[in-house]
Amino acid sequence: MHIAEGVLSPPVLAAGYALTAAGTAIGLRRLDYDRLMTVAILAAVFFVGSLIHVPIGPSSAHLILNGLLGVLLGWAVFPAILAALALQALLFQYGGLVVLGVNSFTMAFSGLVAWYIFRGLTYLWPGTRGLRAAAFCGGAVGVLGAGLLTALALAFSDEGFLTAARLIFLAHLPIMLIEGLITMFTVGFIARVRPEMLQITTQKSTV
Numbered sequence: 001m002h003i004a005e006g007v008l009s010p011p012v013l014a015a016g017y018a019l020t021a022a023g024t025a026i027g028l029r030r031l032d033y034d035r036l037m038t039v040a041i042l043a044a045v046f047f048v049g050s051l052i053h054v055p056i057g058p059s060s061a062h063l064i065l066n067g068l069l070g071v072l073l074g075w076a077v078f079p080a081i082l083a084a085l086a087l088q089a090l091l092f093q094y095g096g097l098v099v100l101g102v103n104s105f106t107m108a109f110s111g112l113v114a115w116y117i118f119r120g121l122t123y124l125w126p127g128t129r130g131l132r133a134a135a136f137c138g139g140a141v142g143v144l145g146a147g148l149l150t151a152l153a154l155a156f157s158d159e160g161f162l163t164a165a166r167l168i169f170l171a172h173l174p175i176m177l178i179e180g181l182i183t184m185f186t187v188g189f190i191a192r193v194r195p196e197m198l199q200i201t202t203q204k205s206t207v
Helices: 010-030 033-049 066-092 100-124 128-157 159-171 173-193 200-206
Strands: 054-056 059-061
Touching (some): 100 128, 128 159
Antiparallel strands (some): 054 059
């Protein structure tokens, strides 16, 4: 979902930076610093997992894992994804610093939505099956949201990008299924070995 440099309009770029800055500030303020190592490890997982790209017009299709990060990190998904994308832009020229705000927001905000969906579903449907269903939905929604926001960013920049925007969105529909399954199995494993990472008890009291 890396949009290339020189594609988006200045208003869209400015909005991306403003929204990413706000989300990152909230994420850092809410971050439990005992979980810094977890955030760093998941940022590294995101960094590596999203390095393999299939070019699609001005963007690309690849594993995103933002839904997984959102489910596990909540608001901390903003600084985690921002750091990973900044390193990708600096080290590998994926995306770029000019579009860093938009690229970060599309992935991080979608991950945050996945977190709220995961919280809500685990509250409404307690138990192992509910946890798996919530995790699958979180992983799928992360991709769906990122694809939709990326398509909207392109569409709002230039009408000529409407076809590319639709293509990008459609290309990520199969990835929704893949990432839903990855998130489901990962969360299921964590629930067995490190259930405190999911903070299920806290979720039920704060949803």
